[in-house]
Amino acid sequence: MKSKDLQQVVFRKYEDGDSPTKIFRDLNGSLGLAIIKRWRKMIRETGSIQLLKPPGGPRFARTMVSVRSLTKDYPISKSSVHRILREDLKLHAYKMTVEPKITEEPKTKRKKFVNWVGNNFRKEDTMRILFSDEKMFDLDAIYNSQNQRIWVASRDEADEKGGIKMKQKFSQKFMVWLGVCSEGMIPLVIFDQGTMDHARYIQKVLPIAFKYGNKTFGEYWTFQQDGAKPHIHQLTQKWCQDKFPSFIDKDHWPPNSPDLNPLDYCIWDEFAQYLSWEKVISKPTLIDELKRAV
Structure with missing residues (x-):
């Protein structure tokens, strides 16, 4: 899902009164909880989500699919990837949970x-x-x-x-x-x-x-x-x-x-x-x- 689509989803769920935790769960980890809270704050203060574009090219660490694919596509070690994810991006790895499918x-x-x-x-x-x-x-x-x-x-x-x-x-x-x-x-x-x-x-x-x-x-x-x-x-x-x-x-x-x-x-x-x-x-x-x- 593109960033613009995620912004629209968060905005709509904010209007529906959903909490940051609920939005995070509904998105299945597609967006970090800290980012969701920051976006909600923007909506409260400005009425929209206004993101500043970083200078230069895109940050490859934010556009990766997985640690394995990143280490394969770029000259960077696995330990460096983990350090970027944990320390720079403040991300956490979560296992997929299994729940009964309810029709x-x-x-x-x-x-x-x-x-x-x-x-x-x-x-x-x-x-x-x-x-x-x-x-x-x-x-x-x-x-x-x-x-x-x-x-x-x-x-x-x-x-x-x-x-x-x-x-x-x-x-x-x-x-x-x-x-x-x-x-x-x-x-x-x-x-x-x-x-x-x-x-x-x-x-x-x-x-x-x-x-x-x-x-x-x-x-x-x-x-x-x-x-x-x-x-x-x-x-x-x-x-x-x-x-x-x-x-x-x-x-x-x-x-x-x-x-x-x-x-x-x-x-x-x-x-x-x-x-x-x-x-x-x-x-x-x-x-x-x-x-x-x-």
Whole structure:
């Protein structure tokens, strides 16, 4: 996108009342946050974006595509490029974030959900929601090739010092259910044998959630579950309708909404990092470690 186009976008978003951070996110890093703030200040003071043209030719560092292409096209070292980017241009490198693609239909359902919550829940009611979710765990633990690195002199030395991640072709895995609320967590429900269908979900999970919610909150509280098949089964929905004081049914909870459930949003990741994976050598030891970590 050309500079003139970016100026028009920033100007239009300024008129719409968007904050600098929102504009920065909407542009996906095409323009620095400091530049956006400076342009907004120009608009407030002068009513337009007036940029002074630098003397001489264009600054090649500002017109580059990437560090790799710049070092290839110009007689400049990689370290010099990084120094120009960090010190002269005050830029920072950010990794691309991955988010679920939301089409128009889920967007419409999310808007309906917001309106429904606004009309049916007070602020204090949202603190009495019991959130729930399932997650698969296996013996191969959690591995991130970008973050887990070993600093050594050679690849051979890295391999000797644990630089190889061994992964089983048919790893033992099982599903874990967890419930969380503002008051704490429910003990794990572990499905270590077979899969979870609606019958097992009704038999093993819902009574535990019902007992915990009543003990924690008393007569009035709300149970949440997502759109997994065992959850939206008609018998599951009927059980929830008959037993829970209140629950978010399948017609209200919107799809592709990990930002609405604290388990999806952060707790599962924190939980997985808290496990002592070096102690996990078998299925029973993984189960013991899961129970300890809660």
